[in-house]
Amino acid sequence: MTTYRALYVEEVAEKQFEQRITERDTADLPQGELLVRVHYSSLNFKDAMSAHGNPGVTRTFPHQPGIDAAGVVEESSSGDFKAGDEVIVTGYDLGMNTAGGLGQYIRIPAAWALQRPANLSLRASMQFGTAGLTAQLCINKLLQMGLTAQQGPVLVTGASGGVGSIAVALLASAGYTVVASSGKADQAEMLKRIGAAEVIDRAELSEPNKRPMLKERFAGAVDVAGGDTLANVIKSLQAGGSVACCGLVQSPAFDGTVLPFILRGVNLLGVDSVEIPLAAKQAAWEQLADSAELDGIAAINREISLDEVPGELRTLFGGGMKGHVLVNLDG
Numbered sequence: 001m002t003t004y005r006a007l008y009v010e011e012v013a014e015k016q017f018e019q020r021i022t023e024r025d026t027a028d029l030p031q032g033e034l035l036v037r038v039h040y041s042s043l044n045f046k047d048a049m050s051a052h053g054n055p056g057v058t059r060t061f062p063h064q065p066g067i068d069a070a071g072v073v074e075e076s077s078s079g080d081f082k083a084g085d086e087v088i089v090t091g092y093d094l095g096m097n098t099a100g101g102l103g104q105y106i107r108i109p110a111a112w113a114l115q116r117p118a119n120l121s122l123r124a125s126m127q128f129g130t131a132g133l134t135a136q137l138c139i140n141k142l143l144q145m146g147l148t149a150q151q152g153p154v155l156v157t158g159a160s161g162g163v164g165s166i167a168v169a170l171l172a173s174a175g176y177t178v179v180a181s182s183g184k185a186d187q188a189e190m191l192k193r194i195g196a197a198e199v200i201d202r203a204e205l206s207e208p209n210k211r212p213m214l215k216e217r218f219a220g221a222v223d224v225a226g227g228d229t230l231a232n233v234i235k236s237l238q239a240g241g242s243v244a245c246c247g248l249v250q251s252p253a254f255d256g257t258v259l260p261f262i263l264r265g266v267n268l269l270g271v272d273s274v275e276i277p278l279a280a281k282q283a284a285w286e287q288l289a290d291s292a293e294l295d296g297i298a299a300i301n302r303e304i305s306l307d308e309v310p311g312e313l314r315t316l317f318g319g320g321m322k323g324h325v326l327v328n329l330d331g
């Protein structure tokens with residue numbers, strides 16, 4: 001039994017949730033083959049949803065959120081891992097209904113963990129976190145459709161957020177002309193610094209528009225918004241263009257016609273970073289390791305301590321996130 005510190009969310013009255021940092025005991029963690037001492041985590045929109053009681057993410061409270069964790073195996077009953085192994089754990093049920101990485105310990109099935117790439121430290125891995133993994137998977141989907149830098153600009157929505165800002169940095173470093181859509185005028189300079197060629201106001205794409213098709217503007221897109229934004233992005237793709245759809249910050253529902261699909265042959269590509277096979281995650285983490293030294297990734301990230309997490313999650317929940325937040329659980 002070991003005492004440790006964690007973010008703990010309790011339902012204090014019906015549908016009223018409180019977040020605090022508290023001491024917990026490893027004896028209270030669920031069964032699992034690996035006990036991992038978590039050194040770094042990162043913040044995601046889903047963590048904010050869990051911490052605010054969203055039943056689509058977390059059904060039972062009290063709860064220790066955190067869909068990301070990077071740490072060292074302390075106990076293992078799996079032949080695939082031994083004490084001292086440095087592992088990355090993202091997605092599956094971590095932080096949803098299983099105690100997550102916003103605590104100094106997690107106990108998990110071995111099938112959720114992967115050995116960190118040799119050239120990616122635990123800290124560097126959480127500078128990406130699930131946001132970076134998702135950005136890389138979105139880009140991979142666009143590449144699978146044959147997107148090249150010569151075809152035209154690539155749009156990133158929610159560009160100042162976690163997935164968006166990392167997608168901007170990765171696409172720009174690969175030579176794409178990136179158009180960043182953001183609702184935060186004060187983030188335009190930062191977005192240009194990390195490689196955006198142009199920054200447009202989120203409102204250009206987020207309003208409902210009855211026209212079935214719009215001017216062809218983008219060869220590809222990474223969309224975190226869903227809703228009317230996704231509908232407008234589909235209508236604004238060049239012939240043969242694709243949008244990788246990974247989020248719902250505006251809305252999970254969207255309206256439209258089949259016309260862009262049948263008249264321009266555009267593609268709507270779904271991206272899931274949570275339940276995909278571990279081997280697919282491992283391959284994307286190897287790609288991210290090659291981008292770890294990018295100036296843009298350092299510029300996007302802010303490091304905070306566990307004590308600062310509740311306040312940051314409130315900002316995140318309100319759509320106010322700027323860049324990506326790395327959580328140092330030893331700080």
Ligand SMILES: NC(=O)c1ccc[n+]([C@@H]2O[C@H](COP(=O)([O-])OP(=O)(O)OC[C@H]3O[C@@H](n4cnc5c(N)ncnc54)[C@H](OP(=O)(O)O)[C@@H]3O)[C@@H](O)[C@H]2O)c1
Nearest residue numbers: 045158159160161162163182183247248249250272273319
């Ligand atoms: N499919 C997957 O596996 C997967 C993985 C990770 C995340 N996600 C999803 O991807 C989305 C983004 O996650 P994240 O962690 O990057 O969140 P985040 O850090 O909060 O970033 C979201 C950004 O979206 C923009 N935004 C906020 N409200 C908006 C609205 N009403 N309409 C349009 N844009 C809005 C804001 O950027 P600007 O101010 O710059 O516009 C905000 O910073 C979430 O829906 C999350 O659940 C999915």
